[in-house]
Every structure is written in C-alpha cells, then in structure tokens.
Amino acid sequence: MKYYLHILLLLASANFYANNLEKCGLDNNPALTDDEAAFLNTYFGEDTDGFDFKGKKILIVSGAEGSRFETKTEYFRDIKQRLQQSGLPVATTPYPLTEMEKIQSGGYDAVLTHWVNEPINKEKRRNIIARLASGIWETFNN
Numbered sequence: 001m002k003y004y005l006h007i008l009l010l011l012a013s014a015n016f017y018a019n020n021l022e023k024c025g026l027d028n029n030p031a032l033t034d035d036e037a038a039f040l041n042t043y044f045g046e047d048t049d050g051f052d053f054k055g056k057k058i059l060i061v062s063g064a065e066g067s068r069f070e071t072k073t074e075y076f077r078d079i080k081q082r083l084q085q086s087g088l089p090v091a092t093t094p095y096p097l098t099e100m101e102k103i104q105s106g107g108y109d110a111v112l113t114h115w116v117n118e119p120i121n122k123e124k125r126r127n128i129i130a131r132l133a134s135g136i137w138e139t140f141n142n
Helices: 002-012 014-021 034-048 072-085 099-105 122-133
Strands: 058-062 068-070 092-096 110-114
Touching: 014 034, 014 072, 034 072, 034 092, 058 072, 058 122, 072 110, 099 122
Parallel strands: 058 110
Antiparallel strands: 058 068, 092 110
C-alpha cells in the first residue's frame, strides 16, 4: 500500500518533477544543489525518516549489489528518462550515514542506491565506506 501511495504522489506532482528535474544533475559534485535537494526531499517524501537532503553530500551506488559508484548526472538522467517514459519512479533508496560513517567516508551524509537488488545493511555500508576511504572508488567532483 505504501508503494501505491508513493506512485500516486509521484504522478500527482509530475509538473513539479518536470520543472525541478531540469535543474538536477548538471554537475557531478556530490554536494547537492538546492534544486537537487528539494527534488529528492519531495521524491522520497516520508521515506527518509526525517532526513533532509538540503546541504548534504551524497554517494550514489548502483549495480545489483551496490558495488559501482554512479555520478549525479547518470542518476538524475535515469530518473528523468524513467518519469518521462513511464511516469514511474526508479528503484532508489536513501541511507543516511551515522556521524562516524560520515567521518570515515570523507564527509558524505548519505548513500543513495540506484537499481540495487538488496538493501544496504550496516556491513554493506561499512564495505562501501572502506572502499571509498581506501581510494578504490574515485569520486567525481566538478
């Protein structure tokens, strides 16, 4: 039922998405712009347990197990295409990081999954952060 309500809200606010999405994903800086934060706050609605994207730095992971780093440009381009083609949301979930995880990750506030098959549990978050901290994943800063 929760997902049906989410889809209904997505369809009802299609104009908002269309207008705001044009201003999203214009760079690959992990720090969200005000427009990107406003879009994500609306897109996820109450699914964030009070997490506010404004002023946040995000890491986007994709792939079946969340093992690939993805840029904001790729992420928002996929959301735009999906909403234009079908009006349906993409499979994405925000995972706010703890204070310790923020420090270990180099200042990221949250991990966003994008078409990841499994939820990101604590162990997966630890692995993602360890890979990021060790330089295995390079971040894109424009």
